[in-house]
Amino acid sequence: MIKHHPSDETLFRYANGSLEPGPRIIVAVHAGGCATCASRISEFEAVGGSLMHDIEPDDMEPSALDHVMAKIEIDEAARDRLAVRPRLPRADVGIRLPQVLDDCGIGPWRWIGPGVRWSRVTLPGDDNANVMLLKVTAGRKLPEHTHTGYEYTHVLKGSFSDARGRYGPGDLDEADDDVQHQPIVDKDGECICIAALEGQMKLRGFFGRLIQPLIG
Ligand SMILES: [Zn+2]
Structure with a gap:
């Protein structure tokens, strides 16, 4: 039973392509298992599509159309490059990962502190995205x-x-800088999460704080 979802703003940014690659993959993982968010994204995509449709060709500068066509060609070229890209290395992290992560590289578990391990997730199109798996022992308080x-x-x-x-x-x-919290992993078992951080901010969040020593 899913109780916590991304905000509408995040889903909208996902639908229009403006969400950064790291957060994007986290939302894709969520929407892969959440029918509510998947249909919300479809709604936003439909709105975006109809806005595009409302632009009469006469209203568009010829150069604007060229720009759009050039962008489509670039996108296709990028897709072709992805198609021949060798598979990224994948460590066995002991759980079945969501299908949307199939093309991602998965690093081995590394110790990060008492009761906490992390694994770097590499996105096929973006080596610098801050995405990671985290495994925290039952009952651990952060x-x-x-x-x-x-x-x-x-x-x-x-x-x-x-x-x-x-x-x-x-x-x-989805935690922003208004959130102050002290998360505790429940006692009945370890917790494994996939997390992403937006931007290159100083990392002080739940998981960011844990990995800060590793990424400087
Ligand atoms: Zn959802």
């Missing part, structure tokens, strides 16, 4: 903290709780 930017965390296995509620499999926690 330091109280605030965020300096958006952090997207999708629960794959297990659960954690904080003052805002409980986050279980399929839930997406």
Whole structure:
């Protein structure tokens, strides 16, 4: 039972392509298992499509059309490059990962602190996206903290709780810098999440804080 979803703003940015690659893959993982968000994204895409449709060809500068056509050619070229790209290395992280991650590289689990391991997720089109898997032992309490930017965390296995509620499999926690919380992984088992950070901000969030020593 999914209780926590991305905001409409995030789903809209997903639909119009303006969400950064890291958060984008987290939303794709969520929407792959959430019919509510998948249909919301379709609605937003339909709105975007009809807005495009409302632009009469006469209103468009010839150069604008050239621009659009050039962009389509570039997109196709990028897709062709992706098609021949060798498969990224994938470590076995002990759980079945969502299908949308099939083309992503998955690093081995690395120790990051007592009871916490992480694995880097590499996106086929963006080597610099801050995406990671995190595995936290049952019952572990994380330091109280605030965020300096958006952090997207999708629960794959297990659960954690904080003052805002409980986050279980399929839930997406979208935390901004207004959020101050002290998450605790529930006692009944380890928690595995996939998380992404937006932008190159200083990392102080739930998971960002843990990986900060690793990425400087
Ligand atoms: Zn959802």
